[in-house]
Amino acid sequence: MKAEPLLEIKNLHVSIGEKEIIKGLHLTINHGEIHAIFGPNGSGKTTLLNALMGFSGYEITGEILFRGKKMTRLPINERAEMGIGMSFQRPPAIRGLQLRKLIEASTERNGDLIEKYAKALNLIDFLNREVNVGFSGGEIKRAELLQLLIQDPDLILLDEPESGVDIDNIVLIGEYTNQLLGRRVERGKRKTMKEQHREKLKSGLIITHTGHILEYIDADIGHILMEGRFACQANPREMFRTLKECGFNECYRCFRKEEAHG
Template identity: 40%
Template sequence: MKVDNLVVKVDNKEILKGIDFELKDNEIGVIFGQNGSGKSTFLQTLMGFSDYKVKNGQIFFENQNITNESIDKRAKLGMGIMLQKPPVIKGVKLIDVLKLLNNNEEEILNLAKKYNMESYLYREINKGFSGGEIKRSELFSLIIQSPKLALIDEPESGVDVDNLKLIGEMIKNLIQNRSGIVITHTGEILKYLPDNSKGFIFENGKVIKKGLAKELFKDIKKFGFRRGDES
């Protein structure tokens, strides 16, 4: 995944202001930043959501320029996303969507047993789910999809301690031998990510500092985000 000088507008307001970002195969990138810094906009732009208008720059994935490609094309190339606040989908059961992602029902059932997700399969998507249940359902869908690049938006937000451990283990398994971009606000998810994960601090639609994710987060805890642009 490579992003060059990405400028994005939402409702005619410039949100991303020249983002440069690169991950090699099997690398994990972690994005930090305050609310409104452009983190979620960045992930949803990468996935191709239509509300996010690319005004300048390019997005490359699997040696292809995907800047103007559809969500469907990006998914077929191997991209998948877990949204921070996914919608409730009434009348559609989780198993129905999972079969679209992977037509091997036996594999789905085996993985559901492995991740203790069997009771979720025949429920309507996210209807009546707790915060932790929504996160687990979304992550399980990603596991079934098995993308080359997993985009994960604040997996620990609104999650209790017990669910955080389950979610962390799911992410740890999901990103083995593949690439991922994870947004975190609390940093709790870092304990489940590789020590060599790359970190990026976003501020006002720009990347203001890069480095090892766990080292950057130590600085953030000490000094806050405003020190992010200091060496």
């Protein structure tokens, strides 16, 4: 028997006001798969993630199923509780709320874990700072990762994890995004690596404009999003290579040609 997909999107349409941004999208993410979505600016990448998370301001038709359960109308926090977590590209700053307090309020997991991951992500001093207030691009991304590592979701939505991040940070962010996705298993434990792998493996949906994050994370399936539709599905590394050489112009050419042929 085939296992139930983790996330299923069926004929999803998303509009902001009168404007339709996502125009009939289908996607299935199975347990343990990492999907990467490439797309030019304005193609609807962030809208897709925001609609999956349930943010306000979007008109949605179609179906979103998580572990077979319809979640199209569920409030954001219930989606989070079901096991969906998101790293924001530009999260809001919250005055007067310390990062530590936010993490403690949103989890019942013990405090040692917060210290452990904060230390690993060079964020110890940031635990007592106000959430995202005066954080640099890299600091924001590391703080998002810290929150997700504690939250430990089964499906991780990453919105441009490499944007605004310098080279030193991107290595660290890549490393801990792998940890978050359950890609880092250690040898020599009681359980075999395969067993550990099966237990820890998480699923991911990564949105990337530049694709650089894929130098650090092994995505399984790549998609090109153009004008609210998936234009192409392929090996993400090959996609990234082609995009590096030709940019999205080549995608547009292909997209137009296929559209013309119906």
